[in-house]
Amino acid sequence: MADRLPAAFAEQAANCAALGSPFMERLMRHLAAHWPDDTALAQHFAAWPGEIGPRGASLPLRLASGLHALVLSGQNAELAAAYPGGSGGNLAAAVDRALHRHDAFLARWCDRAPQTNEIRRSAALIAVAHWLTARHGLPITLSELGASAGLNLMFDRYALEIGGHCFGPANAVLQLVPEWQGSLPPVAKPVITDRRGVDLAPLRAGRPEDELRLLSCLWPDQAERLARTRAALKVQSAMVDQADAVDWLEQRLATPRPGQLHLIYHTIAWQYFPAEAQARGSRLLEAAGTRATADAPVAWFGMEADDSAEGAGLRLRLWPDHLDMAIGRAGFHGQWIHWQG
Incomplete structure (x- = not known):
């Protein structure tokens, strides 16, 4: 020991x-x-x-x-x-x-877990949202578990640049340029109609002590990460509730969302949940999957550490299609993506 x-x-x-x-x-x-x-x-x-x-x-x-x-x-x-x-x-x-x-x-x-809210992880979220939009053609509701300051709830305000191809708005707040391997995401532009997150200790943009907590988790010799986070903080408008993530998820999944795809996601957050919370959250999502319809599909995306020594796994589950896919890998900070979508 x-x-x-x-x-x-x-x-x-x-x-x-x-x-x-x-x-x-x-x-x-x-x-x-x-x-x-x-x-x-x-x-x-x-x-x-x-x-x-x-x-x-x-x-x-x-x-x-x-x-x-x-x-x-x-x-x-x-x-x-x-x-x-x-x-x-x-x-x-x-x-x-x-x-x-x-x-x-x-x-x-040190009693509080790291809350980096690394913006470059949004590169994977942008690709997933484009893929889901191309497949279903529906507007998207976002629910993020372990959202920290909610910066990755705003991914549709950022642009993903891949070899001269741009995925995102023309007036993007910032550009994400990961080292990309694999095919391009579909060109279908996602429309976000609702976005909300949860965290045990959410950080609020505009609150000095919270911004200190967020910026301090970035590495001092990586100035571009600090600059990117400061830029994202200026446009953060999504609500992040303070609650137990699984209790919050249960309530969030209980609301019918006809005509919308509900995307639930987490990026390097699930590992911090206790094992019993992970098990209960999985059951809730799978139960929501059994209620999903073509008019109201449910997607569960995770970017999390696994047994591989290379980065984080990208896993997408989708109902009512009953898909469970490993769609690639990404650097923990989103600095590279190997896309298999």
Whole structure:
């Protein structure tokens, strides 16, 4: 048990390297080798139940976001100087001192799961929505589980660029340009008639403390992610309810939606649900599938970690067609997509 935290930091370091963040790799490797056992945070982490690494509670990323929050909020000038964009400094020393100086803050901060709301995951959502529109020709109702700030509920305001082909509005707020392999999505443009999400701790655009929480989860040496998120925050207008996701889903599925396709989705969120919640949510969606009709189809899309070492799996289930398809894979940050739609 004593070795599991260094192992979690080491695994996260490898993931950060693969995802193009040398700074985060360096930070994670330092924490793996120089963990402060004399802090309340260390005791908190040592008692944490279950999987603590990237496929579970993601404690390394929780801590990284807490340290980044100290930088973004101006609470620790020494740490800010050693971070990307700073004037320079000894990162290892600054981190070690910050872990002790801000021990209570970091312990509280890490109680909440990461809420990156990575915008590039919308590239997969855009492709799925085009595919569903081409197949059914119906307007779409969106329901997102684990929606965080709801930025990926606004995917129809973004443009997906693939080899000179544009999928999205001409006045798109931002452009998503993933490394794309596979056929192009259909050209059928989705029409979103209703959008709503749920999160245990939703973040509100325009609320400074919530925007800090969101931006801090982004990696400090990836400035384009920070810029993209700030742009999306300016147009976020979707409602995100604070509730248990499965209770909310039960109510959401109970509303008849004739003449509309209901798309329920989650992106790197399902893994944070307890096993019993996952089982109950699956039963609710499958029951909704038995009630689906050609005039009111139900689709369930997930972009989630699985047993593969390469990115996240893209899985789509569709009723009343009774389709269950692996439609590709994507980088966890949506930086690449292997499309099999």
